Amino acid sequence: MKIGELLLKAALINTGQLQVVLMEKDIYANLRLGDIISLHGWVAQETIDFFVEEWPQLIQAKEKKPLGFYLQRAALLTEAQIQQILKDQWQASYRFGALAVLNGWLKQETINFFLQHINPNALKESTRIEKATLSDISRVRVPKVPCSKQMLTDELQRQLIDPEDLADIDINLDDVTWLN
Known part of the structure; x- marks a missing residue:
């Protein structure tokens, strides 16, 4: 070749x-x-x-x-x-x-x-993280204190989870109080 x-x-x-x-x-x-x-x-x-x-x-x-x-x-x-x-x-x-x-x-x-x-x-085998699985979501620690979307995004990235992977998944974020 x-x-x-x-x-x-x-x-x-x-x-x-x-x-x-x-x-x-x-x-x-x-x-x-x-x-x-x-x-x-x-x-x-x-x-x-x-x-x-x-x-x-x-x-x-x-x-x-x-x-x-x-x-x-x-x-x-x-x-x-x-x-x-x-x-x-x-x-x-x-x-x-x-x-x-x-x-x-x-x-x-x-x-x-x-x-x-x-x-x-x-x-x-999966070498690409296409979408977050339920086990990925269970590892996400959503803060129960007031936070901004940027703070949540930063926390997800710190946990090595791409926030875009969570976009198509129904996730209950009622515990999050958004500041902005």
């Missing part, structure tokens, strides 16, 4: 960016596709090098490593981000990829791409 297609499937570039690069390839005949992508700043050169040099061997390897290993090798997550995810994972019991997405460090499509190639069984 060519690097452009690979980066597109990994959701690291979009189709518009790939089209631009393919047009520019005719202009800059001495540059490789990955070099042009990197020059635009759309994907780090280390990430491109990973997909060109290491990815083919890693996905063929019989012994698979944890998701964080591949994301760090691809220069998509730093060691500090991985340690933060592991800490949050231990506290919140969410999957590694879901926390990387919730922190805004990666797209869900990128996580899915890696899982599809390194651990397809994990991909079948």
